[in-house]
Amino acid sequence: MAILRPQSDGCYLDATVGTGGHAEAILLESGPGGRLCGIDRDVEALALARDRLRPFGDRVQLLHGDFSMLGSIAAENGWGPFAGILFDLGLSSFQLSEPSRGFSFSRDGPLDMRMDRRGAGKTAAEKLAKLPEREIARILREYGEERFAGRITARIVAERRQRPLISTVHLARLVAEAVPRRAWPRRIHVATRTFQALRIAVNDELQSLTRGLRDAVSLLAPAGRLCVISFHSLEDRIAKETLRSCARSEPPRLRVLTKRPIVPTRGETVANPRARSAKLRAAERL
């Protein structure tokens, strides 16, 4: 909020409204007149945000949508220019902890991993059943930065010849079997990188982010601010490079406000361990 500086005459966009926590803070700080447009690709998150933000009445407009289509969503709905835009990437806690969504390896559920369950995208189970071995290995290597991508993929391919791979705990067990015990990471579960990689592939997250940030820069009003909170190095690299290239363009479109990303304090990560990998980068439209 210190960077976004919500004002009562401002209109703000929350591109990942989730369950509405940041949106609520923006509306409180920009009272009584500030307005907020919000999108999320997950209808279940959006329903929770609608409930939470109901007290703000017509100051809020929420839509189901993917931020990779931000330009056309804004054009169709007469949105923008915005005094501030926020991207808080990744998953909401409720998505992670709901076994039926398939994001978590600690409780068994279907290998789904789609953020938009209404869309036409394939589930993680469908991808693992159909993709060629080398494509699965590429996904694990590039999106999970997984050193044992080859071994894990070989284990997956051997298993899918015997029986369909449809549950999260089943996949986590295969990963644990494929990675030598002495190489298991100390701080995270051995399947964390595989799950991250599949989630990124299922939701086409990196392409979406590149497109969404590009559209967001064009939707900022002069002196409007863009904030991006990322949770892993691939997202952070895209945020950093997009902000930098807009700051170096001729004429420059942005001024970067964060030389280094802002990270949570120790107190914050103790209170909320899921924040531990968060990085916030911000820029201002020139």
Ligand SMILES: C[S@@+](CC[C@H](N)C(=O)[O-])C[C@H]1O[C@@H](n2cnc3c(N)ncnc32)[C@H](O)[C@@H]1O
């Ligand atoms: C970390 S949560 C946001 C939490 C939110 N800031 C809050 O305060 O509740 C990320 C949200 O972004 C959504 N999301 C991820 N990728 C998206 C995309 N390409 N377009 C729209 N929403 C997306 C997810 O469905 C999830 O609800």
